[in-house]
Amino acid sequence: MDILVIGGGGREHAICWALAKSPKARTIYCAPGNAGIGQIAEIVPIQVHEFARLTSFARENKIDLVVVGPDDPLVDGIVDAFEAEGIPVFGPRKNAALIEGSKTFMKDLLKKYGIPTAAYEKFDDYGQALAYLRSRPVPIVIKADGLAAGKGVTVAFTQEEAEQALRQIMVDKVFGESGSQVVIEEFLTGQEMSILSFVDGETVRPMAAAQDHKQVYDGDKGPNTGGMGTYSPLPHIADSIIEEAIETIIKPTAKAMVQEGRPFRGVLFAGLMITLDGKPKTIEFNARFGDPETQVVLPRLKSDLLEIFLAAVNGTLAEAEIEWSDEAAVCVILASGGYPASYPKDLPITGLDAAESDAAGLVFHAGTAKNEAGEWVTNGGRVLGVVGLGRDIAEARERAYASAEKIRFEGKHNRTDIAAKALV
Template structure:
């Protein structure tokens, strides 16, 4: 079969890698792809938001299955466009992708159906938001309601910071239209854990847990990013936590979306926080996380094509997800200055050292070929250096050792990815 992957980052590289393992697949295309993806798939110069051009391409090439990796096209309705043209596609329709597209919607959904989450208020008027803050307990969390590449969340320690945050989101529009509406949320304490799941509209299958590192600098300092590293499984996601979430979060979310007339088919990403009062949902995403996909998919035993098809066909109840016991760690190599300002176009050296190295992967996030055919940096997050190990500590040591194989000007990374596993 022929498969088209939509997107061009580390998440899509991990999906392409997993799809390439399926004996059912003879040809992979990726739009727009990147330099690393081009080793496994034919990259097509079509943007992820060019829905009609992508659908035309799928018809022309007789694509059997399209997999949408990115959030923006899902939220924008790419699945509806493909389905209207009779094309087989994996991902939620627009009316279901709202679970990520609007934090205000997802908070209301959790409130209505009794899914544990932080107390909150929503605002479309910055003056009313500022007035509310005068009586709110600090610290407090401000969230742009729309998608913001994982960066539209501000944790404010005092009233002055919170007021500045309202201006940043709603007045100065640092996150564009995503700040038309804002959620103000109580600040929760606890470890954060990411849990990915496959959903077919009624049945949910949970993947292995993972744990992200959002802040740009060591010790969880600096600005929020799209993610600076990840590990799987999370030792803090215990059997007790899993049991609670299966009873009070996972299936309840799937059932809630169906009850709202928005049946969800695709991947739901549950962003959890393990508070002293029990697990609560921080956020939903409507797709694989990035870099979560880079640590979860290398551990997955199943043929991912079978799982995609089961989600589309509503037969996920017949699938048993399986993962290897080995742990996995990803360390993001970024351009110094990310997520604010950084330079691009620097040659990347050492990529060939990963070839033939079992248990080691390098997933490309922001790369391209220059005029001479060399791989160069082309983004804030450049590469996800990933390694397996029998334990999380071993996987972490392997991943950091592999980061030394790669060199480029302005190379930057955190040095404490997975350090918290020693506390488990």
């Protein structure tokens, strides 16, 4: 089969890597891809929002399956565009991707169906939002309604910080129209957990649980990023709690989407908080594979990813064979200096060959390119995801950091405490 993967980050590199292991995969294309992905897939220089060009490419090249990675094109209706051309595509339609595209929609859906989540209020008027904010205690959470590249959420620990975040979202429009509405919700404390699931309507097939590290600095300090590292499994979280999250949050949400006339097909990503009383609550839902969660979840998948995608597209997901390895995986993100704010590009990267030759690890490219001399250079905020594999989290973590140390570029920074919570 010939496959087109849409996207160009570390998540898409991991997807292409997993698909390449399938005996059914013939040619894998990736649009727009990146230099690292180009080592295993044919790069197609078409951007993710060029729907007409993408559908034409798929039609002309007789693509058997399209897999959509990023959130923006899903929310904008890329799946609908491929379906209109009769091209098989894995991912949710526009009306289902709204579960990520609008936090107010998502929160209202959970409230309507009694699905556990943090208490909240929504606002489209800055004055009303400010008045409400001033009436609430801190810490408090302020979220832009729409997509904001993983950076539209502020956990404010002071009133001043909260008001600054609200002003930036609704007045300064730092996230554009994504900040036309905001959700202000209670601050939840506890352990965060990510559960990604293959979903086809009411059929939910959970993947291995993972935990992300959003803040840029050690100790969960600093601004939110797209993710600075992940690990899977979660030995410090009981299987009973994971099962409770699946039964009380993920499955009811999939069913609610069907009842709302928005059946979800694709990957439903639940960002969860296990509160101090041991109960899981919903922080967010995403409509696609997480980044960098994918980089630790797919290496643990023993089954054929292409077969799973096809089962979801064909409506046979309930019968699909999905088996997970007991092996642990830890991913450390190597970021450019200045990320998540402005950062330089085109800085030489050394040590990649040494890191990629490590049999106990993987390197997924997120923001890399090759210059005219054929040398690796930086081309993004999150540059590389270095994954260590091992018998347990401790071994996988040691291997991830050992590989990460081999890679050098000016301004490189990474958290040093990824997966430390699992070792306490």
